[in-house]
Amino acid sequence: MRANTSAPDVDPSGAADAFAVRLETEGLVLLEGRSFSLTSAEADLLDPSHGDGRAKNISLGAGGVRGAAEADPDLDRLRALMERYRDWSRDTLCDLAPRYRSWLEIGRTSFRTREVADGAASPRKDDRRLHVDAFASQPTQGRRILRVFVNINPSGEGRVWRVGEDFEAHARRFVPSARRLAPGESWALKTLGVTRSRRTLYDQLMLQLHDQAKLDEAYQAGAPAREMVFPSGAAWIVYTDSVVHAAIAGRFALEQTFYLPLEAMAAPAAAPARVLERITGRSLLPA
Ligand SMILES: O=C(O)CCC(=O)C(=O)O
Ligand SMILES: [Fe+2]
Incomplete structure (x- = not known):
């Protein structure tokens, strides 16, 4: 490594960014030699009776645990497992x-x-259909959605x-038919909660890509796609x-879901916001 006296923390070879560049340009990276597993004391948490029977998943966010059975005596253990996974994901990613x-x-x-094969409440919620993620109630305002699975x-x-x-x-396939925001619509959606x-x-635009792809039967049946199998233990x-x-x-x-602003990107040109701006020829985010 070359000496860099003015900024000793900067890696002049860019090696520290190699993983970020690969992740941002390839989109999906299978982790080799890193995994997360349940301890034998956590194994009973896989019992489906811990779910509330309605929510798709049990989850943990700022408001605590959601989707678990009411008065589940194991709520604290479910929370601890998700916290342990959250911390492992964060540490792995930062490393x-x-x-x-x-x-x-x-x-x-x-x-x-x-x-997963059991299906979903509606085609729009059906993650068995090809899609990119976009959440109707949670605009990311340009931030990336990065998820770590095991x-x-x-x-x-x-x-x-x-x-x-x-x-x-x-994007080129679905942008031309995407419904644009009506004047005042963004304000109204926010105001109405x-x-x-x-x-x-x-x-x-992202929501339109998500919805149009999922609702397009011909696309779902004929779209180019390759199957990937993530073996048990894979992350x-x-x-x-x-x-x-x-x-x-x-x-x-x-x-585990993470959000990252465009400023954090090592390869910003690959970010969906930048790709969509190139395709539409306009800026899509407030300055
Ligand atoms: O549960 C999965 O394996 C992936 C489902 C999905 O589409 C997602 O989490 O974005
Ligand atoms: Fe998804």
């Missing part, structure tokens, strides 16, 4: 991509005990995904806002 450390915003932790299936079953075309091809913050032009990190994905089978996983 691999040190540049993210000061930017990382921690989102929900989810404990997924349902069989397959904790106790009987060795893989988690099966389909991974589709690259983001730019996907439909969204937590203002839905930007970027958020509207993987995905920018789910740019990787076109569908979960088609498998059971028992943990997932």
Whole structure:
């Protein structure tokens, strides 16, 4: 390594950013030699009776645990497991991509005990259909959605995904038919409490990509996609806002969501906001 007396913390070779560049440009990286597993004392938490029977997952966020059975005597142990996974995910990510450390915003932790193949309440909520992630009530306002998954299936079953075309091809396919925000719509959504913050032009386009892809039967049936099987014990990190994905089978996983601002990106040109701005020829985020 070259000596750099003016800024000793800067790695002149860029090696410290190699993982971030790879993750941002490839979108999905399978972690080799790193995993998270349940301890024998946590194994009973896989019992589906811990769920409330309505929510898709048990999850942990700022407001505490959601989706667990009411008055579950094991609530504290469920919370502790999700906290342990949240901390492992954060430490793993910061170790691999040190540049993210000061930017990382921690989102929900989810404990997924349902069989994916069992389906969903509606096509729009059906993650067995190819999509990029975008949440109707939670505009990211340009921040990236990064998720860390681990397959904790106790009987060795893989988690099966389909991974589709690259983001730019996907965006070019659906941007022309995307519904634009009506004047005053973003303000009204926020004021009525439909969204937590203002839905930007970027958020509207992302939501349109998500909805149009999921609701397009011909696209779902004929879209280019390859199957990926994540074996039991595997951990993987995905920018789910740019990787076109569908979960088609498998059971028992943990997932941690992170948000990262565009300033944190090592390869900002690959971010969906920048790709969409190139395609539409306009700026999509407030200055
Ligand atoms: O549960 C999974 O394996 C992935 C589902 C999905 O689409 C997501 O979490 O974004
Ligand atoms: Fe998704």
